[in-house]
Amino acid sequence: MLIAFGGLPGTGKTTVAQTLARRLAAVYLRIDTLEQAFIVSGSSQADIGSVGYLAAYAVAGDNLRLGLTVVADSVNSVHITRRAWRKVASDAGVPIFEIELVCSDGTTHRQRVEGRKADIPGFQLPTWNSVLERRYEPWESVHLVVDTAKVSVEQAVEAIMQLLSPASPQTRTV
Template identity: 40%
Template sequence: MKGRRLIIMAGLPGSGKSTVAAGFAKALGVPVISVDPLEAAMWRSGIPAAITGISAYVIAEAIAEENLKLGLTVIVDAVNPVDAARMAWVRLAERTNAALVFVECFCSDPAVHRKRIERRVREIAGMAEITWDRVEERRAEYEAWKVPRITVDTAMDDPAELVEHLLPLLRGE
């Protein structure tokens, strides 16, 4: 891999971003920092849910920064629905002189997307599975992108094939 990279996975819940992130992590031998387990850990420790969303992003950013300072590539797995969240990653990449790659996953088939949500079991202690209604609410909150990104439609393609296809881009080849 050519230099350290900050790979930011984005997309609605159930869009396939965690599955694709895990594939990237295995192929590249790098860690994934996922916002959901961080937020769930805060809930388990008694921190009110009203303040954990942004806090989980800030913690993920701090962990990513420490790893980037060590010269490591990092993958961050989070919805990243708003420009403010995305710009925090841009600033982190600038601070650490890391190459930044945004990968936005989406599922173009609503029936497939809904089925994923209704069947998914992630087993994150302290975190209930998201409902389809909440995914629709998140979709309404999702802001237009202002920074370049790679978009991946996960509706029909096998995640392993998507990972294999994108690896050269992530490696800077």
């Protein structure tokens, strides 16, 4: 199964995705890690976003075809990336479970963004203004919505675990 996360920076994607991946003993793919590796290698800044996603799609596909569950952690803010994750799952012949994290409390969201410390060496964290200005398209697909202003990491992961088998064919909010 492919579990594809999305949501603006500071909503808790990485924390929830890592916790879920540990619990499932799943392969964990983080776009930020891939993008930072490309930056360190001297790749052009202009293409980092697309290169990071393309690398993640390829690695996810390899692991899915091996029969492993993959947890993909990315902002996943536009239709094209969401469709690409669905294609990766389809090409590998596995189901996809899509999860959007939101933080409905603007003050909490801002504090998270402004109070974070980079856990990837050299990684440039987004500013609150860059989060507000980010292009973020509404989701078209069936997915789970988790509001991290209302639930803890543990509650979010537990809700996801309950829905994974079988995955619910409707959009839900936690």
